[in-house]
Amino acid sequence: MAIIRYLHLGLTAACNLNCKHCFIKEKESKELSFEKAIAFIDVLEKQGLTHIYYTYGEPLLYHRLFEFSKNIRLKGIYQVLMTNGTQINYEVAQKIAASGINRVMISIDSSIEKKHDMNRGKQGSFGLAVQAIQLLKEQKVNVGIASTITKQNYLELAAIEKLAQENQIQYISFLACREQNRIACPLEKEYIDFVLNSIIENRQYAFHDLRLIPYIKSWYKNNRITERQCAAAISANSCCANQTLTLAPNGDIFTCDLIDHTPIGNVYNIDLNDFALSDLLRKTNMKGCSIV
Numbered sequence: 485m486a487i488i489r490y491l492h493l494g495l496t497a498a499c500n501l502n503c504k505h506c507f508i509k510e511k512e513s514k515e516l517s518f519e520k521a522i523a524f525i526d527v528l529e530k531q532g533l534t535h536i537y538y539t540y541g542e543p544l545l546y547h548r549l550f551e552f553s554k555n556i557r558l559k560g561i562y563q564v565l566m567t568n569g570t571q572i573n574y575e576v577a578q579k580i581a582a583s584g585i586n587r588v589m590i591s592i593d594s595s596i597e598k599k600h601d602m603n604r605g606k607q608g609s610f611g612l613a614v615q616a617i618q619l620l621k622e623q624k625v626n627v628g629i630a631s632t633i634t635k636q637n638y639l640e641l642a643a644i645e646k647l648a649q650e651n652q653i654q655y656i657s658f659l660a661c662r663e664q665n666r667i668a669c670p671l672e673k674e675y676i677d678f679v680l681n682s683i684i685e686n687r688q689y690a691f692h693d694l695r696l697i698p699y700i701k702s703w704y705k706n707n708r709i710t711e712r713q714c715a716a717a718i719s720a721n722s723c724c725a726n727q728t729l730t731l732a733p734n735g736d737i738f739t740c741d742l743i744d745h746t747p748i749g750n751v752y753n754i755d756l757n758d759f760a761l762s763d764l765l766r767k768t769n770m771k772g773c774s775i776v
Contacts, residue, residue: 487532492730494540495521495549501542501568502605505593505632505661508540514733516751518548522555523756524731535562538585540733544571550583557584564589566630569616570609577616581623589630589657590617595643603636617651628655633669633691635661641678645687660693671695683709683717696721 497514499506525533536556543549544567553563565580569590572580580588590613594600600610620627629648633641641658648656660669669675679696680703682689697718704714730738736747 488528488727488729489532490535490537490724490728491525491528491533492537492539492728493521494731494733495538495543495546495552497541497733498545499541499568500545500570500606501609503568503632504603504605505634515546516731516733516735518552520735520751521552521731524751525556525559525561527756528729529559529561533561535564537564537566539566542568542571544576550579553583553585562586567591567616568604568609569613570606572612572616572619574619577619577623577625580620581625585625587626587628587655588620589628590620591630591632592644592647593631593634594637594640595647596640599637603634614651617653621652627653628657629653630657630659633658633660633675635668635670638670638672638675641675655688657690657692660691660695667693667695669693680708683713686713690720693721694723 493516495516497508499508525536538549538553543565546552553565556563563585565585565588567588567590591604592600592610592613593603594610597610600613601607604610617627617629629644631637631641631644637644645656648654660667662668676696676699679691679699683700683703700709700714700717700721703709704711709717725739728739730740731751732738732747735751735753737749737751738747
């Protein structure tokens with residue numbers, strides 16, 4: 485039986501920013517049916533679903549987000565909210581704290597305000613993101629930073645790390661940027677050294693970069709990291725496409741939302757009362773991916 489552990493869920497395509505690295509083509513205010521999304525999750529729950537990541541557009545623009553997350557909380561599924569932080573004020577932070585969302589990842593791409601704002605396409609977005617971190621921490625919400633690594637900021641990882649430490653943030657997700665189905669982040673010495681040091685120091689960082697696996701194995705072979713550190717780092721940087729689905733705001737279902745390929749189905753065209761996930765997954769086509 486197919487096991488799906490992770491769902492990247494796009495409740496809305498709407499977004500108030502215009503990020504340069506964004507790979508979402510459809511940005512109009514399309515919203516996914518609340519009922520269809522819940523029904524699809526009910527099916528996936530039986531297939532082993534453990535984590536939901538609210539992503540795509542800006543999830544906080546979905547008008548029923550907190551109603552949705554409270555429903556998911558009853559199922560015991562771990563919920564991660566990926567947000568640019570600009571919509572979070574004191575009232576919204578309180579709602580997030582009461583919603584059942586387990587972790588909030590605030591997007592920050594540079595420790596330099598001007599550079600972050602330029603990348604996000606809106607002046608003031610950096611200040612709002614940092615403010616969101618503080619508001620959420622005041623509400624005892626588990627907060628992390630999500631940083632997309634590009635050709636423009638791959639030398640700034642240590643500065644982003646320092647910003648996180650200044651805000652008492654331990655978990656950082658460094659996502660190597662994708663362009664045309666390839667990882668576009670330069671594989672330079674500074675980047676590789678930062679990864680190695682983060683493993684040695686047991687930092688709670690993720691890089692989502694399969695290109696790092698040969699380096700990780702080499703570091704273990706040369707006794708620079710322990711067996712436990714090696715195993716954890718390889719797991720964190722391996723492809724999870726065989727355990728992951730993406731549900732887009734228009735209902736399209738993908739095994740990966742980081743490559744440009746044909747959806748394997750659409751939630752509006754599937755009879756969820758007679759749904760065979762294994763049949764759907766047989767339609768998977770990863771030929772567009774140059775990474776795996």
